[in-house]
Amino acid sequence: MLIKVYGSAVFGIEATTIVIEVNVDRGIGYHLVGLPDNAIKESNFRIAAALQNIGFKIPGKKITINMAPADLRKEGSAYDLPLALGILAASDQIKSKNIADYLIMGELSLDGSVQPIKGALPIAIKAQEEGFKGMILPEANAKEAAVVDGLCVYGVNNIEEVIAFFDTEKPLDQTTIEVEHEFNRLSDYPEFDFSDVMGQETIKRCMEIAAAGGHNIILIGPPGAGKTMLAKRLPSILPPMTLQEALETTKIHSVLGKVNNMGLMNQRPFRSPHHTISSAALVGGGSYPQPGEISLSHNGVLFLDELPEFERRVLEVLRQPMEDREVTIARAKYAVTYPSSFMLVASMNPSPGGYFNDPDAPVTSSPAEMQRYLGKISGPLLDRIDIHIEVTPVPFEKLSDQRKGESSLDIRKRVISARKIQSHRFSQIDWVHYNAQMGTKLIRKHCVLDEPCKTLLKNAMQRLNLSARAYDRILKVARTIADLEGNDNISQAHISEAIQYRSLDREGWLG
Template structure:
């Protein structure tokens, strides 16, 4: 007897429907074809034990299972439930005439209970697109899949529940979620708040500008000056995610199995902080069977690289193209996957190996040659993609001991959101540009016009401070953002002056 059941495979951040054909006839043997990996090949042992422990038997016949399309590699243990139900149906142990109306996925334990799977959200999206009636999967993933409206999602805990659903018409209640209501209810502020930061008013101002324009930022300062503390609080002042951004972000995290099963939809912007020993594959994604890397897990959020010069140079260099294109494409011999990677890069570093810069009271100092060698670990092309460079100085005791509470993230976020709304309106006719940091030369010429006085000021600053040519566009972009925060239609000399301060590493004496 031939039976067809349906599962799904995830490639990149999209799913592909897999047709599992089970043919049962006289004879002995178990043959699984269609490029399955070892985890799928081992499924027969899990299925056999799960069926036996729940009152069913693994048929002693010749079983041929084909996973189509046969030239597409399948991986993972999530096909256990798909195969088990196909075997039960093909051996007439259950009556499941409508089994082909559902996508079925789940990893079986030996007692028949189900373990969570990866990629539930993209699978649910594909199931709806292909016109399936429902999606049956482990209960732990039900909220995530139920984000997709127009598809019945059944979360189950044990294989007996789905057997009774098909065999005895026992009703299962689909998981229902009001996606919009859940999303807006969970737009909470992160645990970290700028109100906790003592002093550092100029750095907070700089972070506000970076958040408002989506600018990448690097902080240079000695140990204990608050660089990490400030970076962790940046997501708290970024504009709340839109529903589209939340779905896009949840989809990526679903692929690697890092979603919150209770919440379903991610409401907070991601903040990723990989250790400096990370490999280039772990950072940008890839592997034998490609998975998203840290830059994709940071999509619509913040990627924080602490102690930037300690990262391997090859690791930092592979970020250059994703920073520019806001996506990363990974190619293999037989397929290519593309992961989105539109993130804000926040980096921090010490100004020298000792951590102190030209401080006569410092416990350890470094020579100018040591400083130059240390700073040169960061390449010019990478710095070219960072709009804001800011020096962070230690907080004096008077500020640390102050009892007055600083401005909260909620108040700062209001100004940032207002500035972002101006940019959304400004770039509404441009498909891939949403905020100032994404402007290219054409948009800079159109939206960053200077009057004669401002132009003269910028020219003088570039000549006297020995600013590099790459600083020119960055200064104009940041000036445009400062003008947006202050609700100014035109860029003024004051905006230019402030933006010039945020190009520390372009000045003569830093990186040469």
């Protein structure tokens, strides 16, 4: 008897429906075809033990299973549940009248319990698109899949529940969540708040500008000046994610199984990889490509602490994703594309010893040592960072001041106002939402300068020997500063402030 059960495979952040055809006939043997990997080939041992422990068995007949499309590589243990149900239905041990109406995924333990899977959200989206009546998957993934409207999602803890559902029509509990409620869950009291930072008003201003326009920023300063402390508080002033951004972010984290039954992710991600990270872990890769840290930072912040300590070849892989806001990982037979629209926040010491031009410093470095240290970061990479700012140590008077600084919530209000201006400005363009995403044409359209501004910028370009890319970055930052002030036009003050945030272009830094 031939039975068809439906599962799904995830490639990149998109799912493809897999038809599991199970045929039980006279003879003896177990044949699993359709490019399964080792985890799927081993499933017959898990299935046999699980069925035996709940009172069923694999029939002693010839079992042929095809996973179509047969030329598409399948991987992982999430096909255990549909394979087991297909075998039971094809051997007439359970009824199968409406089994094809449901998309089924889950890994089996030897006692018949169902373990979590990866990629539940993209699979649920695909099931809804293809008109399945419902989806059956592990209880631990049910909230994640229930985000999708128009699809009945059933979370199960044991294969016996699924068997009873099909065989005796015992109903399963449907998982439902209020998407708007999940999306609007937002803490008004962030763990890291800018009110904890003493002094550093100039740096706070830079962080506000970076958050308002989505600009990349690098902090340069001696140890203990507060670079890491400031960076960790940046997410607290970023605007809330839109529903579309929340879905995109959740899909990426779902592929790696990092959603943890929380439903929809409503907080912008903050990723801080160690400087020993490999280029594959940062950008994504592997035999079966998986998203890396830059994709896990999508719609959030990627923080690279002690930037010169990262291997240069690792940093260089950032250049293309920072421009294109996506990364494509190619293999011999296919390629997958992951979105990677992130804010890069980097920090670094100005020299190996951590101090620069400070006669009272405990450790000093020669100019040659400092140049070698800064030379670990390429000019093209620094060009792609909009804001360079020096962080100086906080004096004792500021550290001992008992007064609280401005809170993240107050700064966030101004950031949200500026983002609203940008959202209205780019409302007709699907792929641009804030100033940092502007291309050359949009810069020329929305960053028009009068003659005094042009003269000021021309003098800065000639004096600092700035590149064409740095020119564009200055215009973007100036546009954001104007938006924060609610001005339609860019003034000389905006241009001057934006130029000040190019510290590493000034004489005495990179030669």
